[in-house]
Amino acid sequence: MKPSPARSLRADDTARRTLLGATFWLCLPAFVLAAADGLITLWGQPEAYWSSGYATVCEGNPLAAWVMSLHPLAFAAAGVPYLLLVFGAVATLPRRGAAAVAIAIPLAHAVGVASWCVILFPEPWLPLGVLGLGLVGLAAVAWRKGWCVQVGAGSVSDGPSPNRR
Numbered sequence: 001m002k003p004s005p006a007r008s009l010r011a012d013d014t015a016r017r018t019l020l021g022a023t024f025w026l027c028l029p030a031f032v033l034a035a036a037d038g039l040i041t042l043w044g045q046p047e048a049y050w051s052s053g054y055a056t057v058c059e060g061n062p063l064a065a066w067v068m069s070l071h072p073l074a075f076a077a078a079g080v081p082y083l084l085l086v087f088g089a090v091a092t093l094p095r096r097g098a099a100a101v102a103i104a105i106p107l108a109h110a111v112g113v114a115s116w117c118v119i120l121f122p123e124p125w126l127p128l129g130v131l132g133l134g135l136v137g138l139a140a141v142a143w144r145k146g147w148c149v150q151v152g153a154g155s156v157s158d159g160p161s162p163n164r165r
Contacts, residue, residue, distance in 0.1 A: 025146030026102040030086050033109035037081055040116040042072055059134045060115075086150045102142070110135055 039060060045068075048056035054072065059065040068075045086105055090098045113131055117124040 020091075023144045024085065025142050026090050026098065027083075027087050028133070028142050028146075029106035029110070030102065031083055032138060033106045033135070034079060034083060037109040037112040037116075038076060040113055040120070041068075043117045044076070044120050056112065060112075082145075099147070103144070106135070106139070 013152075038091065040163045041064070044058065046056060046058055048066075049058065054069050057068045059068055067078045086101065090102045093101060110131065114128055115129065116129045121127055
C-alpha cells in the first residue's frame, strides 16, 4: 500500500526538522566556544583599548583585530555571519567535511580561550580544567544528539543528512 501524500509530507517535514536540529547540535560547541572566545578576548583588552577609541588592540587574529579596532560591538556583530557560515558548512558539507568543521572550529576557539586564560589568570589551571571538562561534555552531547540521529524507521542513522557519503 502506497503512503498518502499528506503522510509523506509530514515525514519529510519531520526528517528536515530533525536534520536541522542535528546540525544545530553539531554546531553547538562551535557556537559556545566562539562566544566564550569573543567574550574573553574583549575582557582581555588592555586599558588603552577602552580609553584610546579602540586603537590599541591585543588580538592574534588579524581580521578580528581589525574589526575590534572599529568598535567592540562590530566585533560582536561579526560573530553572527561567521557562525552562520559555520552552520551552513556543517549543514551542506559531506559527512567527513561536516565532522571536520564541527571539530576544528571549536578546537580553534578552545585554544583561543585557553591562551587568554593563561594571560588573564595568575593560576590558570582551574579555568583551564573547567574549559577542558566543559569541552569534553559539550562535545559528547553534541556528538550524541547531532551525529547519532535517528529519523523515522532508521532512514538516517549515521550522520546529519541522508544524502551524505
